[in-house]
Amino acid sequence: MECLLTVSTVLSALGSGLIAGAFFAFAAYVLTALSRLPAPVGISAMQSMIAAIKGPLFLAVFFGTAALAALMGIAATVKWGEPGALYLLIGSLLYLNGPFGVTLLKNLPLNTKLAAMKPDSAGAKQFWPEFRDTWGLWNHVRWIGSLGAAAAFTWALVEASTPVPARE
Amino acid sequence: MDRLLFAVTFLCAIGAGLIGGLFFAFSSFVMTALGRVQPAAGISAMQSINVAVLNPLFFAAFFGTAALCVVALIVALMRWSEPGAGYLLAGGLLYLIGTILVTMAGNVPLNNKLARVRPDSSEGAQLWTQYLSTWTAWNHLRTIASLAAAASFILALVRLPGSL
Numbered sequence: 001m002e003c004l005l006t007v008s009t010v011l012s013a014l015g016s017g018l019i020a021g022a023f024f025a026f027a028a029y030v031l032t033a034l035s036r037l038p039a040p041v042g043i044s045a046m047q048s049m050i051a052a053i054k055g056p057l058f059l060a061v062f063f064g065t066a067a068l069a070a071l072m073g074i075a076a077t078v079k080w081g082e083p084g085a086l087y088l089l090i091g092s093l094l095y096l097n098g099p100f101g102v103t104l105l106k107n108l109p110l111n112t113k114l115a116a117m118k119p120d121s122a123g124a125k126q127f128w129p130e131f132r133d134t135w136g137l138w139n140h141v142r143w144i145g146s147l148g149a150a151a152a153f154t155w156a157l158v159e160a161s162t163p164v165p166a167r168e
Numbered sequence: 169m170d171r172l173l174f175a176v177t178f179l180c181a182i183g184a185g186l187i188g189g190l191f192f193a194f195s196s197f198v199m200t201a202l203g204r205v206q207p208a209a210g211i212s213a214m215q216s217i218n219v220a221v222l223n224p225l226f227f228a229a230f231f232g233t234a235a236l237c238v239v240a241l242i243v244a245l246m247r248w249s250e251p252g253a254g255y256l257l258a259g260g261l262l263y264l265i266g267t268i269l270v271t272m273a274g275n276v277p278l279n280n281k282l283a284r285v286r287p288d289s290s291e292g293a294q295l296w297t298q299y300l301s302t303w304t305a306w307n308h309l310r311t312i313a314s315l316a317a318a319a320s321f322i323l324a325l326v327r328l329p330g331s332l
């Protein structure tokens with residue numbers, strides 16, 4: 001049981017790190033790169049990414065980490081008071097609210113709206129800067145949330161593996 | 169393992185995970201997406217991405233993690249008999265060779281080649297097909313190496329008794 005929890009926590013930390021990095025790519029340069037292109041080219045590239053992200057590999061990591069994060073939240077309440085439990089809960093809440101919740105509630109509706117537009121239409125051209133601003137802002141929330149989750153899960157492992165919880 | 173080394177290892181784990189995820193985006197959907205649009209659009213989007221990546225935020229994460237990995241590697245060799253040193257060494261080597269060296273030797277030359285073609289030329293379209301498969305293959309390698317480095321650093325943190 002302990003071993004299973006350790007493995008699950010390591011996988012939660014790695015999954016959160018992967019998702020953080022995937023969104024960080026958009027925050028650090030992909031969105032900027034698309035904004036520099038003529039609007040129809042930028043829009044069609046973004047639409048293609050919105051379609052391609054629904055591939056099995058990305059979805060497995062995205063939803064797999066969400067499932068693990070939910071389990072970590074349950075494990076934290078069961079083991080409340082033991083070393084690492086607090087950080088398991090923090091990691092769980094950060095992932096489920098940050099990358100997971102924000103994606104479903106904020107980025108996804110914007111994606112759906114953009115996906116329905118014709119890249120060379122006037123409506124799409126008008127919506128494109130607004131999309132980048134709003135989507136980009138929520139994207140910062142989710143990459144930072146996911147990175148915070150990775151750090152919290154890693155910290156939970158460190159605390160749980162320390163024989164005597166050393167608090168000075 | 170003192171507090172400073174602990175902090176370095178922790179940041180190595182987080183940095184390698186972040187960079188692994190950044191490349192994972194390209195391996196899992198970005199390159200597929202760019203391969204599906206018109207070649208001229210795909211090429212100009214990738215060219216723009218390759219210019220935009222040269223910015224302080226990316227460099228801080230990419231080379232900052234590399235610098236910390238060098239520190240971890242040196243400490244691992246100096247304290248070889250201590251628990252966790254093997255994982256520190258593995259993490260450092262995986263990131264420096266599998267991510268940094270692969271980027272410099274595998275991906276960057278392809279980026280330079282792509283930067284020189286006109287997106288709407290037949291020469292560009294020809295190079296693009298080759299770029300999509302070769303660049304992506306190198307990208308899979310650096311994604312896996314970076315993720316494995318993150319795992320090694322996490323194990324190094326766990327293995328060190330009294331590391332807090």
